[in-house]
Amino acid sequence: MQANITLYHIEDHQLFVEGIFSLIGKEAGITWLGSANNATDGLKEVIRLQPDVVLLDYFLPDMNGLETAQKILNLLPHTAILILSMESSRDLIRKCTKLGILGFLPKTTDKQSLLDAIHSIYRKEPVFPEIQEISKEIPTGLNMLSKREKEIAFLIARGFTSAQISEKLFLSLLTVNTHRRNLIHKLKLTNTAQLSAWISKLMEEEL
Template sequence: MLNFSEIKIVHIDDHLLFAQGVYSLIGTESFIQELAHAQSFKKGLEEVKRIQPDIILLDYFLPDSDGIASIRELKKVSVSSKIILLTMESNPNIVDKCKMEGAIGYLPKSISKKALIQALNNAIEGIPTFPESTGENTQGSETYSKLNILSKREKEIAYLIAEGLTSAEIAEKLFLSDLTVNTHRRNLIQKLGLKNSAQLVAFVENQKFMKS
């Protein structure tokens, strides 16, 4: 059961297709009063100043800022806004830093609609939503360590592969060639020390992020 009525959200993410996906998931829900999107931190800051949203959904890496600096600036212009990182970046040190800077949530871009709405509900209630701690889990730490060697694009493709998309579907979604996606797929498997795409899917699925 939702514990809020209408809320205003600003989503800051330079990936337009992903932002459109978020809008398609929750943009027309009855509890959304406004869902604005900005493709850069500068534009996002302007939207936050204008709207004074209840919640800010924030990608960690932006063309003109990083998550830590973004959180600090956003809190200056909208003290009451709850900040949730919605990102592919999974470094546990970064997760901890975002928490220390005052973010109330840290979610993977592979999150389901149900889990996203629950995280929004938690934020309104002041309840944090973060990945499970890896401090006492060496397997989890190893997973994070391996993810750190991947580029942002490689992480993006890894998540799409885990969602079951074919190379052709990924190429169409990301406006890449099939050859480029297949090259990324091979590089992912090699970098992570895996044998095939099936192991890559299992690797992504075994991460310690919240699942619905």
């Protein structure tokens, strides 16, 4: 008989929450309990609902993912936590395992890998990228970018316009266009078309 896994998501970008929900929110064997866009509210709900699995963003506005995970595990030690992030490093993986976090995946992961990871950590089977592959989780050329630039690059690669990015990330159109220009300059490209093509190619190689 298939297990019914209860799941809660803590992530500050609504676009990503909606994307994850569209992928797995109605998947057989998974009950989506809800989401929060900050660690403080997320902790309260996780303690109240006591889900089997928590999907947790590493970057949150009020507390990072490791601090949040530690608070969850101190109160609910049997909760399985899966960190989802655009950042990765050997040091971060080591910190996750030391805290008792059972899984870590890049945000560019595909649906099946995410589902497999959820079921694995529910069974208390750790899910971490191989050490030799960690450096490949974020395309090399994107390592020089800030968190916000990576978020915008992530959306550009998926065909979002500046206006759509502005709406999704709650930024002004001027700010988004400034980031686009900075991305072009940092990556030594000529125009937005080259930027979109370059990022899309790198993302495809990593999926």
